[in-house]
Amino acid sequence: MAYLLNWILWMPVLGILGLFVIPGQSKGAIRYWSLLNTAITFVLTIILYMNFNTEVAGMQSQFDIRIPWISQFNIYYALSVDGISLPMIILSGLLFFLCILSSWTIEKAVKSYFILFLLLEASVMGVFMAMDFFLFYLFWEIMLIPMFFLIGIWGGENREYAAIKFFLYTFFGSIIMLIGIVALYNLSGKGIDSFNIVALAGGHFRDLTLNIFGYDLPFNKFFFVAMFIGFAIKVPIFPFHTWLPHAHVQAPTAVSVILAGVLLKMGTYGFLRIAYPIFPSASVYFGEAIAWLGLINVIYGAMCAMAQDDMKKLIAYSSVSHMGFVMLGLAAMTVQGMNGAVLQMFNHGTSTAMMFLLVGILYERSHHRWIVKPDGSRGFGGLYTQLPRYSIVFIIAMFASMGLPGLSGFISEALIFLGIYEKFTTITVMALFGLLIGAAYLLWMFKRMFFGEVNEAVTGYSDMNWRELSYMIPLCVAVVVFGIYPAPVLDVMRASVGKLVVMLSLY
Amino acid sequence: MNIVMITNLSYYLPELALIAAMVLGLFAIAFSGSRDQSDKIVFGLTMLLLMVSYILLNNMMFAVPRTIFSSALVIDRFGTLFKIIMVIGTIAAIYLGRFSQDILPEIKSEFSIIVIGVLVGGMLLASANNLLIVYLGVETLSILSYALASFNRKNNKSSEAGLKYALYGGISAGLMLFGMGHIYGVLGTIQFEGIADVLSGLTLSDISILLPSFLLFFAGLGYKIATVPFHMWAPDVYEGSPLPVTTFFAVVPKMAGMAVIMRITMVFFSAEGVLQIGWIGLLSVIAALTMTVGNVAAIGQRSVKRMLAYSSISHAGVMLTGVITLNHLGTTAILFYGVAYLFMTLTAFYVTTFVADGCENDHFERFTGLVSRHPLMAILMSIAMLSLAGIPPFSGFVAKFNILAALIEKRYFVMAVILGLNSVVSLYYYMKIVRLMVLKSPESSAPVGGFGLLNQAVIVAFTIPTLVLGLFWQEMMSVASSASLLVK
Numbered sequence: 001m002a003y004l005l006n007w008i009l010w011m012p013v014l015g016i017l018g019l020f021v022i023p024g025q026s027k028g029a030i031r032y033w034s035l036l037n038t039a040i041t042f043v044l045t046i047i048l049y050m051n052f053n054t055e056v057a058g059m060q061s062q063f064d065i066r067i068p069w070i071s072q073f074n075i076y077y078a079l080s081v082d083g084i085s086l087p088m089i090i091l092s093g094l095l096f097f098l099c100i101l102s103s104w105t106i107e108k109a110v111k112s113y114f115i116l117f118l119l120l121e122a123s124v125m126g127v128f129m130a131m132d133f134f135l136f137y138l139f140w141e142i143m144l145i146p147m148f149f150l151i152g153i154w155g156g157e158n159r160e161y162a163a164i165k166f167f168l169y170t171f172f173g174s175i176i177m178l179i180g181i182v183a184l185y186n187l188s189g190k191g192i193d194s195f196n197i198v199a200l201a202g203g204h205f206r207d208l209t210l211n212i213f214g215y216d217l218p219f220n221k222f223f224f225v226a227m228f229i230g231f232a233i234k235v236p237i238f239p240f241h242t243w244l245p246h247a248h249v250q251a252p253t254a255v256s257v258i259l260a261g262v263l264l265k266m267g268t269y270g271f272l273r274i275a276y277p278i279f280p281s282a283s284v285y286f287g288e289a290i291a292w293l294g295l296i297n298v299i300y301g302a303m304c305a306m307a308q309d310d311m312k313k314l315i316a317y318s319s320v321s322h323m324g325f326v327m328l329g330l331a332a333m334t335v336q337g338m339n340g341a342v343l344q345m346f347n348h349g350t351s352t353a354m355m356f357l358l359v360g361i362l363y364e365r366s367h368h369r370w371i372v373k374p375d376g377s378r379g380f381g382g383l384y385t386q387l388p389r390y391s392i393v394f395i396i397a398m399f400a401s402m403g404l405p406g407l408s409g410f411i412s413e414a415l416i417f418l419g420i421y422e423k424f425t426t427i428t429v430m431a432l433f434g435l436l437i438g439a440a441y442l443l444w445m446f447k448r449m450f451f452g453e454v455n456e457a458v459t460g461y462s463d464m465n466w467r468e469l470s471y472m473i474p475l476c477v478a479v480v481v482f483g484i485y486p487a488p489v490l491d492v493m494r495a496s497v498g499k500l501v502v503m504l505s506l507y
Numbered sequence: 508m509n510i511v512m513i514t515n516l517s518y519y520l521p522e523l524a525l526i527a528a529m530v531l532g533l534f535a536i537a538f539s540g541s542r543d544q545s546d547k548i549v550f551g552l553t554m555l556l557l558m559v560s561y562i563l564l565n566n567m568m569f570a571v572p573r574t575i576f577s578s579a580l581v582i583d584r585f586g587t588l589f590k591i592i593m594v595i596g597t598i599a600a601i602y603l604g605r606f607s608q609d610i611l612p613e614i615k616s617e618f619s620i621i622v623i624g625v626l627v628g629g630m631l632l633a634s635a636n637n638l639l640i641v642y643l644g645v646e647t648l649s650i651l652s653y654a655l656a657s658f659n660r661k662n663n664k665s666s667e668a669g670l671k672y673a674l675y676g677g678i679s680a681g682l683m684l685f686g687m688g689h690i691y692g693v694l695g696t697i698q699f700e701g702i703a704d705v706l707s708g709l710t711l712s713d714i715s716i717l718l719p720s721f722l723l724f725f726a727g728l729g730y731k732i733a734t735v736p737f738h739m740w741a742p743d744v745y746e747g748s749p750l751p752v753t754t755f756f757a758v759v760p761k762m763a764g765m766a767v768i769m770r771i772t773m774v775f776f777s778a779e780g781v782l783q784i785g786w787i788g789l790l791s792v793i794a795a796l797t798m799t800v801g802n803v804a805a806i807g808q809r810s811v812k813r814m815l816a817y818s819s820i821s822h823a824g825v826m827l828t829g830v831i832t833l834n835h836l837g838t839t840a841i842l843f844y845g846v847a848y849l850f851m852t853l854t855a856f857y858v859t860t861f862v863a864d865g866c867e868n869d870h871f872e873r874f875t876g877l878v879s880r881h882p883l884m885a886i887l888m889s890i891a892m893l894s895l896a897g898i899p900p901f902s903g904f905v906a907k908f909n910i911l912a913a914l915i916e917k918r919y920f921v922m923a924v925i926l927g928l929n930s931v932v933s934l935y936y937y938m939k940i941v942r943l944m945v946l947k948s949p950e951s952s953a954p955v956g957g958f959g960l961l962n963q964a965v966i967v968a969f970t971i972p973t974l975v976l977g978l979f980w981q982e983m984m985s986v987a988s989s990a991s992l993l994v995k
Binding site (some may be wrong): 153167 | 799893899918924927
């Protein structure tokens, strides 16, 4: 059990090694092997959940692995898990498993696709488990390589532009973060814990100053901003969001799911794990600014979504809007707000994954994603009568995404608003309009696609098959169950989030 | 006296082995029957003696640092490690020269011999301990390089490259000599250790003469490693020269110049004062400019060779930023960078050479769809590109990380940010090749001739260090960290 995290991290790598042996022609074997591999990883994350002690707060307290790696810099191969990362690990395990099922229809260079996909899984798991700052950065960056190729090779028409934009943008953010990491290492005395995320936490850098061109700048604010940019690009927070619509629209379905479902969460996870604990006073200082940026995300993302004719782009912008809610919860720095934010990270992961998967399923039949085609005619119409199963799943996904009571989105958004109301009342009231616009664009899209006259092109579409149902149903169940009974997720995170809130309240 | 000389010679064995290779090679050409036969003999001979030299250098890593030949040369781990890098670079260049069509068949043996001559000059620079040796090293290095640049005599561009190189080289050598003359005039010594002693107690008027003379001195060295604004020759020379020669230029003269700049900085300017501020200021500005200009210019290139030339300029800039830190970590970082840079550059140049040989020229378009023709080669080239851009888990990232760590240790945050932003810019043009190789469909499906099994194995061998040093770099760090300078 002590090496459980190692197993979860290296299981996809074992899968990759296996894929190297399987010849490229036997596509079936490659798919089943990858499916088996991700299934094992998912089961391991569930075992992790079963054995997780929810009473213990913070990293470095359970399932610890700490092996010296580079002695000159005191870099460790250090893994751990806490209540904030565990929901993300389970979410990743689940989504990667389901995405293999949805990638069944990939026919181009199957072997390379699954190798890159498993590499992506390993690096994502690594980010959520790393306790050493250097290791964290390593996984954070390695992730870019499979993403670049997955978007660039298997993407849509404009895939190259999207891939390179994504790569450059994220690399820019992370290199600034790297400078921050090295600065932290130096200022914390280059000791045994200087790359240790847990040991760095707690506001040790509050009174340090930084001399640049003769000006004394407060160190913690300066590097909070450096980290902020790195994470904000990932979230993405306005105005760093411009890579997202391109990447999402061009990426193949499964990669969009991972991008929206898991990778965006890495940004907010970075705030929870790194920016907040290490620079608590700066976080409190910039709290209101973060709230305003979150608000812009909510409103602006929703407005952009409203204007889209492309279904996938609409969902992509809705992600921007929903991640804005997460940022609002983070900006609140209250118990409800933070719990809501982490829960929203989890819930958005499931609901947006459903939406992207549904877009992908429809795309495989129609080969276009236009709600309204560029020439003004309707892309779809009357889907409801033609594809009943599809429509029901779509309704569940849409309402979950909208935040209807009884489905998962509602609880996390409610918690976020509860948390932020006492701190930033104006922002809360304005953000509520974001919910309204959210309902509007989703329902409008639904109306245009599913109701009305039956479009001739639509009549030939087949309804969802068993394979497609097999990966949609678990998500439907998750959305409904966590909408009624979110306690399993909330229990896991409570202690860790509470610890963070207490620390922030000291500043 | 004689006995001292002979014991001294034993520390000079690696260079002597190379000189023997040159002489024996010339004899072999003169006395062997056919061209083909002499090519084989010279190739075998040079490879063998380079290996011998490599092994000797490896053993010398454990020797006690000392000066030899009346303190003209210094043998320390720092210099030896640089020499090892240069020897590996030369072995790679000669091997490549044997297979590349860029080197005309009738002068393949001469190529090996001249390349070794340049290497000897480079090794002289790496262990120079007085100004005269620096000049001697630079000239040995340069004069033979001019010949190398114009080696493809049937190609106008190659002749142009040689002439340009010679003109620039002549002027900068003159400037350097002029600077050295002033330094000697003011300080009365050419020994490094003597200069270091005198520098600490100078009057302001002396310093006012010395500052410009050091600037002139730097002009000569900066030209060798192609720093901005002395870089103008580099792209043309790199593009015009045959590819094995470019490979060689990207490694050996660069490393030699870097070694001597490093040594001078550490020996002369480790004491605080006006001179240190001036020299470090000069190097900082030049390093920042070199990185930026190299990277920005690389973006627009059509020829991969030219792009790699600009990228090597920017890498020289990155290494220079390690020099300005003047601390132990900086020295370590540069040595590590040298090793990492050697292997990623070799992979990049090898693949480029074989693609260019197979497809007539080395334009970016020739790399289109390489992944479907030679998947392994495309992957290795991608690894080299990602590594050069500084993406983990490859050695290029670790190398940049070390330099960043050294910079931030000295609180040079602005420099660190410039370095970081340059990495982002460089990623764009490195990814251009990866994009063409992997994301586009090929222009033809014919296999590239040069990628035989043996050559592929060699390229794999060059890529392994890039992978290993990216994840398990502790050993290399301790080697680099122990390779300290001897100031004597």
